[in-house]
Every structure is written in structure tokens, then in C-alpha cells.
Amino acid sequence: MRLSARLLAASALALSIAAPALAQDAATVQRAERIRDAALQQNIALDYVTRLTTRFGARPAGSKSEQDAAAWAAGYMREHGFQNVRIETFPLVGWERGEESASIVGAHPQRLVVAALGHSPGTNGVIEAEVVRFTSLEALNAAPAGSLAGKIAYVDAGQMVRMQDGAGYGPLTRIRGAGPGAAAAKGAVAFIMRSVGSDEHRMPHTGTTRYIEGRVPLPGFALSAPDASQLSRLIAGGETVRLRLSSTAHTYETVSQNVVGEITGASRPNEVIVLCSHMDSWDLGSGAIDDGAGGAITLAAAKAIAESGRRPARTVRVVLYGSEEVAQPTDTGNGGGAYLRGIGAAVEQHIIAGESDFGADRVYAFGLPPGAQGSDFARIAGRVLYPIGVLPSPDPELHGGADVGPLAEAGVPVFGLNQDGTRYFDLHHTADDTLDKIDPAQLSQNVAAWAALVYLVADSDVDFRAMRPATAAAH
Numbered sequence: 259m260r261l262s263a264r265l266l267a268a269s270a271l272a273l274s275i276a277a278p279a280l281a282q283d284a285a286t287v288q289r290a291e292r293i294r295d296a297a298l299q300q301n302i303a304l305d306y307v308t309r310l311t312t313r314f315g316a317r318p319a320g321s322k323s324e325q326d327a328a329a330w331a332a333g334y335m336r337e338h339g340f341q342n343v344r345i346e347t348f349p350l351v352g353w354e355r356g357e358e359s360a361s362i363v364g365a366h367p368q369r370l371v372v373a374a375l376g377h378s379p380g381t382n383g384v385i386e387a388e389v390v391r392f393t394s395l396e397a398l399n400a401a402p403a404g405s406l407a408g409k410i411a412y413v414d415a416g417q418m419v420r421m422q423d424g425a426g427y428g429p430l431t432r433i434r435g436a437g438p439g440a441a442a443a444k445g446a447v448a449f450i451m452r453s454v455g456s457d458e459h460r461m462p463h464t465g466t467t468r469y470i471e472g473r474v475p476l477p478g479f480a481l482s483a484p485d486a487s488q489l490s491r492l493i494a495g496g497e498t499v500r501l502r503l504s505s506t507a508h509t510y511e512t513v514s515q516n517v518v519g520e521i522t523g524a525s526r527p528n529e530v531i532v533l534c535s536h537m538d539s540w541d542l543g544s545g546a547i548d549d550g551a552g553g554a555i556t557l558a559a560a561k562a563i564a565e566s567g568r569r570p571a572r573t574v575r576v577v578l579y580g581s582e583e584v585a586q587p588t589d590t591g592n593g594g595g596a597y598l599r600g601i602g603a604a605v606e607q608h609i610i611a612g613e614s615d616f617g618a619d620r621v622y623a624f625g626l627p628p629g630a631q632g633s634d635f636a637r638i639a640g641r642v643l644y645p646i647g648v649l650p651s652p653d654p655e656l657h658g659g660a661d662v663g664p665l666a667e668a669g670v671p672v673f674g675l676n677q678d679g680t681r682y683f684d685l686h687h688t689a690d691d692t693l694d695k696i697d698p699a700q701l702s703q704n705v706a707a708w709a710a711l712v713y714l715v716a717d718s719d720v721d722f723r724a725m726r727p728a729t730a731a732a733h
Contacts, residue, residue, distance in 0.1 A: 283638070286713075286714065286717050286718065287638055287641070287642060287714075289566060289568060289713065289717070290642045290710045290711075290713045290714050291642055291710070292566065293562055293563060293566045293706075293709045293710055293713050294642060294643075294645075294646065294706045294707075294709060294710035295706070296562060296565070296566070297558070297559070297562040297702065297705045297706040297709045297710075298646070298702050298703065298705075298706045299702075301558040301559075301561065301562055301702060301705045301709075302338060302554075302557065302558045302561055303551075303554035303555055303557070303558035303701050303702065303704070303705050304554070304696070304698050304701060304702075306334065306550075306553065306554040306557055306558065307546060307550040307551055307553070307554040307618075307693065307696065307701075308693060309330075309334075310327060310330075310331070310550050310553070310554075311544040311545065311546045311550050311692070311693045312693070313327075313330065314326060314327040314330070315544045315545075316539055316540065316541045316542070316543065316544055316545055317537060317538050317539045317545055318352070318353070318354070318538060318539070318540065318541045318583075318584075319350060319352060319353075319514050319538040319580060319581040319582075319583055319584045320350040320351075320352030320353075320510075320512035320513065320514045320538075320580075320581065321352060321354075321512075324514065324515075324537060324538050324580060325513075325514075325515065327537055328345055328515050328517050328537055328578070328580065329345065331517045331537065331553070331578055332344070332345050332517050332519070334557075335517070335519035335557070335576070336519075338557075338561055339521075339561070339564055340519030340520060340521065340560070340561075340576070341519070341520055341521070341522045342518070342519065342520050342522065343517075343518065343519040344517075344518050344519075345515050345516070345517055345518075346515060346516045346518060346596065346597070346600055347513045347514070347515040348513065348514060348515070348516075348580075348581075348590070348591070348593075348596040349511070349512075349513055349590075349591065350511075350512050350513055350514040350580075350581050350586070350591045351377075351509050351510070351511065351512075351586055351587060351591060352509065352510050352511070352512040353376055353377045353507065353508070353509050353510075353584060354507065354508055354509075354510065355373075355374055355505075355507050355541055356374075356380065356505065356506030356507050356508065357504075357505070357506050358372060358373065358374045358479070358504065358505040358506070358507070359372070359502075359503070359504050359505075360372040360450075360479060360481070360501060360502070360503050360504075361501070361502050362489070362492070362499060362500070362501060362502075363386065363500050363501070363502050364498075364499070364500050365497075366492065366497070366499075368488075370481060370482075370485040370488075370489070370501075371460050371461070371462055371481070371482040371485050372450070372462055372479040372480060372481055372482070372485070372503075373453070373462040373463070373464040373479065373480050373542065374464070374477065374478070374479055374480075374505045374507045375434060375438070375449075375464060375465060375466065375467040375478035375479060375480060376464060376465060376466035376467060376540070376583065376584050376585070377466055377467060377469070377474050377509065377584055377585055378438065378467055378474050378476075378477050378478040378479075378505070378507055379473075379474055379476070379477055379505075379507065379508070379509075380477065380505045380506045380507045380508055381448070381477050381503055381504050381505045383504070384502055384503070384504045385410070385447055385448050385477065385501075385502070385503045385504070386500060386501070386502045386503075387408055387409050387410045387447055387448070387500065387501065388408075388409050388410065388498060388499070388500050389409070389410045389412045389450070389489070389493065389499045389500065389501055390405075390406055390409050390410070390411060390412060390446075391412045391413075391414060391489075391490060391493045392411065392412065392413050392414075393413075393414060393415060393416075394413065394415050394433075395413060395415070395432065395433045395436060395437060395440060397413075398411060398413055398437065398440045398441065398444070399440050401444050402444075403443075403444065403445075404444065404445045405444055405445070406441065406444040406445045406446040407444075407445035407446075408445070408447060409445075409446055409447065410446060410447060410448045410449070410450060410501055410503070411437070411440075411441035411444065411446040411448070411449050411450070412449075412450045412451070412489065412493075413433050413437055413449075413450075413451045413452070414451070414452045414486055414489075414490050415429075415430060415433060415451075415452065416452070417452075417456070417458075417483065418430050418454055418455055418456045418683060419456070420456040420680060420683070421679070421680075422622075422678055422679055422680050423676065423679060424616065424679040424682060424683060426456065426683070427454065427683060430454045431454050431465065433451055433454075434451060434454055434465050434466075434467055434478075434480070435466070435467055435468040435585075436468060437449050437451055437467070437478065438467050438468070438474060438475055438476050438477075438478040439468060439470045439475055441476060441478075442470075442475035442476045446476065447476065448476055448477045448478070448479070448503055449476060449477070449478040449479070450478070450479045450480075450481055450501070450503075451478075451479075451480055451481065451486075452480075452481055452483060452486035453480035453481060453482060453483065453486070454480070454683070454687075455483065455683050455684060455686065455687075455688065456681075456683040456684055457483065457683070457684035457685075457688075458483050458484060459482065459483070459484075459684070459688075459690070460482045460483075460484045460485065461482055461688045461689055461690055462479075462480045462481060462482040462485075462688070463480055463683075463686060463687040463688050464480060464540050464541075464542055464687045464688075465480070465540070465583075465687050466583060466584045466585045467585065468585055469585050469586065469587050472587045473587070474585075477503065477505055477507075479503065479505070514538065514580030514581040514591075514593065515580045515593075516577055516578065516579050516580055516593045516596060516597055517537065517577070517578040517580075518575065518576070518577050518578075518597075519575070519576050520560075520573050520574060520575040520576065521560050521561075521563060521564045521569065521570070521573065521574045522569075522573050523569070523570060523571050523572040523573040523574075523716070524569040524570065524571055525571045526571045526572050526573075527572075527573050528573070528604075528607050529571075529572040529573065529607055529609050530572070530573045530575050530604075530607055530608050530609060531572055531573065531574050531575065531608075531609050531610055531611070531712060531715055531716055532575050532577055532608060532610075532611035532612070532662070532665065532670075533556035533559060533560060533574065533575070533576050533577070533611075533612055533614070533708065533712065534552075534556065534576070534577040534578070534579055534594075534611065534612070534613050534614070534661050534662055535549045535551075535552025535553040535555070535556055535577075535578060535579070535613065535614045535615055535661070536549045536552065536553075536578065536579040536580070536581075536582035536583070536593065536615060536660075536661055537549075537553065537578045537579065537580055537593075538579075538580055538581055538582055538583050538584075539583065539691070540583060540687050540691070542687070542688055542689040542691070543685075543688060543689050543690060543691030543692050544691065544692050544693065545691060546618075546691055546692050546693045546695060546696055547617040547618055547682065547685055547686070547691050547695055547696065548615070548617065548685075548686055548687065548691055549582070549614070549615045550693075551614070551617055551618035551696060551701065551704075552613070552614035552615045552616075553578050553614075554618075554701065554705075555614045555618070555701070555704045555705055555708055556576050556614050556708065557576055558705040558708075558709075559705050559708035559709040559712055560574045560576050560709075560712075562705060562706075562709040563709055563712065563713050563716065566713070568717070570713060570716035570717040571716065571717050571718070571719075572609060572715070572716045572717070573716075574712060574716050577593075577597060577661075579592075579593030579594055579597065579661045580592075580593040580596075581593050582594070582615070582660055582661050592660075592661075593661060594660065594661040594662065594663055594664040594665070595664050597664070597665075598664040598665060598668055605665065605668050605669070605670060608665060608670045609670075609671070609715065609721075609722070610627065610670065610671045610672065610673055610715060610722055611658060611662045611665045611666070611670050611671075611672050611673075612658065612662065612672060612673045612674060612675065612708075612712075613658050613659035613660075613661050613662040613672075613674075614675070614704070614708070615659050615660070615661065616676075616677045616679055616682060617677060617679065617682045617685075617686075618677075618695075618696045618697065618700055618701045618704060619677050619678040619679070619680070619681065619682070619697065619700050620647065620677065620678050620700045620703050620704070621646075621647075621648050621675045621676060621677050621678075621703060621704055621707040621708075622647065622648060622649065622676060622677070622678055623648060623649050623650065623651040623675075623676040624639065624643060624648055624649075624650060624651060624673065624674065624675050624676065624707070624711060625650075625651040625653060625654065625655035625673060625674040625675075625676060626639075626650075626651075626654065626655060626673055626722070627654060627655060627671035627672060627673065627722045627725065627726065628654040628656070628671075628725070628726050628727055629654070629722070629725035629726045629727050630654070630722055630725050631650070631652060631654060633725060635714070635715075635718070635720050636650055638714060639710075639711055639714055642710050642711075642714065643707055643710060643711065646703055646706055646707060647703070648675070648707050651674075651676060655672050655673050655674040656672070657672065658672030658673075658674060659674075669723075671722035671723060671726070673711070673715075675704070675707050675708060675711065677704065
């Protein structure tokens, strides 16, 4: 009993010593909860993405529509109280689709629905040639040298697997990136592939391909899923299939830009939290889910924090990156890299960064940097986000996404708010990426999750760099 009494006394002393910190933590948690609840009811996300997609439509990287949208977004930030708003430009090779067509010719003629792959060259007239089908990129790479001379290489690796986290995308998108180069190496005159999507609509998914030694070596196209199946059935039935392809796609010199605005920190303004998305989109739809929604979510989250009645200690910086979607002849033509080069040594003052680029459907989990799992911060964040259906991920967030990737590689910790991507790749990079696909209630849940989590970081002294295991910190 005497031992128990001593332990109780020691516990009481410890609690009394820690009381100020605990009281501050409790107040911060309560403010985060109020910010969360307010964002669920009213925020600017739907207003922003509606205006963006209605006024500017598609925003291909480096196009006038992307540039005009960036200028408008900077004004929108200023109108809503963001500080230090600026536009930072960088050089870019732009790409225009022009006109494209594809058809089967010969004994069984029929038109096909295709989309040229981003940055593919045009066909310089019409290409007509026999199709050779492969079931994987590896099979194409294994073809004998010169075996595709004068022919069209076709990779049909099957339908993308639909998954909540979008994990089915990676294995197929590598075909889009490397396929044209692999086909050219075997002598092909063009490359086609089943488009990378989880839908069965007659609506192809575009996307960028890869430069090799400063150029994309040959024209590349994505076939809509039903047309890919049709072509594969003909070939499987023993038919010799010939295609006629045409494209007037071309590149041009231009500029893209990042739009930056912030809620400046009250007491530690040089400690920066980056919330990012990308302004550019593909040209087929209006870029609502990819990635107008991401800009809407991050802007609205920062605005919700600013409207809470207490400016956080740290700066919350929103970056709308340009040129996320397209490959470039060099590694300098993207917004994430341009931002990193622009901040220089100030990267050391970046506390954490997060990216919203997976549509507008609900957030179901949050991921923190290595070492933060099971921390006091993770437990508090889990408590704040649980009421809106967001659970902690057991896996650390390592990369963050294409835009925030350069910051992650430079040592900035990254976080993730994982969205339900079950239907995302039905719409991604297609003409169906339009405003009506956004569910306003799910969009608001995103804003609430972002605002609450970011506020917990912004009004604290949590140091995610210090939490990293020694191996991760050394890397």
C-alpha cells in the first residue's frame, strides 16, 4: 500500500509538472475539432473547382488555358486572404494533340477510338501497317531485334485491376511510359496499347510517354478498352490485322508556372508546411478530378484554418504546381522540381508537405512520415479524424506524389490523406473527367480532414525529421 501511495504521488507530481503542455494540447485539439466541423459545413472548395473548370476547361501544361487559370487562381487566393501570393514561371516543352484517328483496314474494316499518348510525335500523314500483339512490356522487350520493322507494336496486358488505393495503375502505366521506346528499338513504326483504366467505356485514357535521348521516338496511342478487346479477339482468331493511324500532334516551346500563396505563421513564419496539387490537366476532359479537386481541397483547408480565429504558429503554404502531367526532354520541366530549385537552402525550413492528387472521393486513412506511427501526435490526429471516418494507416508515407516528390527526395517529411480511389481510374485522363463527377459532400469531408490534420501540425512544435529512424534520416 505504501508503494502504491508513492506511485500515486509521483504520478500526481508528473501530471502537475506537465499540466501547461497538456492544457495547450487540449486546446489545440479542440480548435482542430472546431475547424474540422466548420469545414464540413461550409468551405470554398466547390466554388473554386466550379469556377476553374467552367471558366478555363482543360488546362494542358504550358497552354494559354493553364496560364490564364494560374493568373486567375492567384487572384482568387488574394481575394480570400492569402498572403505572399506569387506566380513562378519556368520553361516547358508544350504538346498539342491536334487530330487523330485509327481504323482497321482490309477484310474487316472498322473504326477504333484512340487517344494519342502525351508528347508523342504526329504520324506525318498516315501510317498503315500490320499489328503485332504482345501481352506484356517484357514480351515486347524480348522480341528479336528488327522483328517489328515496318509494323505496329500492340501491348494488351489486360484490364487494370480496380482497387481502393489505385495500386492497379502502376503495373500498367509503365507500359505507357516505356512502350514507344521499346517498340522503336525493335523497328516498329508506331505503338498502341490498351488504355490504362478500370472502366469498360469506349473512351480512351491518355497520359504521357517517355523521352529517350531528347525525343519521343515514335507515335503512340491508347485504345479504348472495348476496342482493345475487339482488336485482340481478331488477332487471337488468326486474322492478320492492319491498322491505319493518323495524328497531327506536335510540341512547341512555352512556359508553365507554379502559383504560391500562404497563411503566414503567427510566431514561426519561417517554418513552412506545404499543401500542394497541380493546375495542369489533360486536354480530353476539364480536369475536375485530376486535379482541380486537389487545388480546391488544399486551398479550402488553408482558408478554413485562417478563418478559425487563431492564426497557427507555422506557415501553411498552398502550391498549385504547373506541368505535372507531361514528360520533358530534361528533368527540369515540372513544377515540383522548379519549386525546389526556387527555395534553395530554405528547404531545411520545410516541416512537412502533402499532396492532394487523387480526385475528390472521401478520405479513409492518413499516413505520417517514418517514425511517427504510434506517436503522441498520431494518436491525437487519429482521435480528431475518427469522427469523419479517417483512420491512421500503419504504413509510413514515403513519397507523397509526383509534385511533392522532389521535396521528399530533398529530405522533407511527407504525409498523405488516402482517398477512396475505387472509381478514380474510370475517369482519370479521359473526356469524362468533368465537374459533375465530384460529390460535394465527399469533397467537404476531404477539406475537413486536411484542415484538421494540418492545423495540428501548424500550431505545434512537432518535429517529424527528429522522429525518423536513423536509416531513414541518413537516406
